[in-house]
Amino acid sequence: MRLLFLGDVMGRAGRAAITERLAKLRTDWRLDFVVVNGENATNGAGLSADHAKTLLDAGADVLTLGDHAFDQKDMLQFAEAEPRIIRPLNFSKTAPGRGARVFNAPGGRKVLVAQVLGQVFMKRPFDDPFSAIEPVLKAAPLGVQVNAALVDMHCEATSEKMAMGHWCDGRASVVVGTHTHVPTADAMILPRGTAYLTDAGMCGDYNSVIGMDKAEPMNRFITGMPKARFTPANGPATLSGLFVRTDDATGRALEVTMVRDGGALQAAAPGTTGAGGATTPT
Structure with missing residues (x-):
């Protein structure tokens, strides 16, 4: 399966980049399933229903949220x-x-999408993300109940994100961090087959x-x-995230490529560079 995850959509610039470019990426990269973190898409603070509809109509299959x-x-x-x-599993028991939910993908395949919030350096206390994600992964084992599973780890600390990646290794196809809006350069496949990136970065104006x-x-x-007041920057936006190709039978990652499409931030990951600085997955 060919999966794309895009990091925190930031304000009008981020929304515009999604609406203008995601459909073409879906076609050019033959994407089967797209997950977008949309929690800053409305003026940099949360996601409105109208803006959620805009992102879904633009080609996102699922939207994840976060502490906002x-x-x-x-x-x-x-x-x-x-x-x-x-929304995050451990946001609140009354949220x-x-x-987490299992979604249908082309060809009768199933994809689990889940999100948890970290605890380190966050402004308010949240429940333990490790115990929150454990029953979800047990209920939807890779290669049995689902063909792929993606976990969005939304938090500040890189160490906490890395710990979550190793905790889920072999039980999720992808663990990707969000929240800091700064993309990291550590995309890898962990020993048991989970694609990992500490932070996907934002979909927004990086001249900010x-x-x-x-x-x-x-x-x-x-x-x-x-x-x-803080106001979102509205210059040309870069789409930042992660492309992962998985094995349908096992759910394990076969290929992982950082995505940097357009705007001020260019990709430096393996692959060929296309128009607008996009790294093209094989």
Whole structure:
């Protein structure tokens, strides 16, 4: 199966990049299933129902959220009604929606998508992500109940993300980190067959401070005082994420390639470079 995961969509620039480019990537890369983290797509803080529909209509099969899952209040109702929205498993026991679900893919194949929040350096305490993901993986074993499984690990600490990758190794096809908006360069296949990347980065304008217009973050760092509200940067956006090719019988990863399409950030991963700086999977 050919899977694409795209990191945190950031504001209008990120939404525009998805709507303008994802359909072509689906065709050019012969993608079977696309997961997009959309939790910053609405003004950099959460995801509205209308913007969720925009991303789904643009070609995302599933949208994951994060610690800002319900910053946009209409997501409280939308997450219950729309099965293609996945919020963190360990957000809250009373949170609406689902933290994991098995989806249909072409050819009768099944894909598990799950998301957990980390605990280290996060602004509020969340339940243990390791114990949260364990029963989900046990209920949908690779090569038995599902053909592929993707875990979005949404957190700050690189060590916590790496620990989750090894915890899921051999039981998930992909473990990919989100939240920091800064892509890492450690894409690999772990010993038991799980594709791993510490952070997918964001889909947004990289001429910014993690997706925000530079002026106000720089002012706060320099003076220690707020002067204005943060606003998302709206220059040309880079689509950042991870392409993974898996074995349908076992669910194990066969190929992993970092994705950097367009904008200011160019790919340096193996592969051929196409128009706009996209790394083309084989």
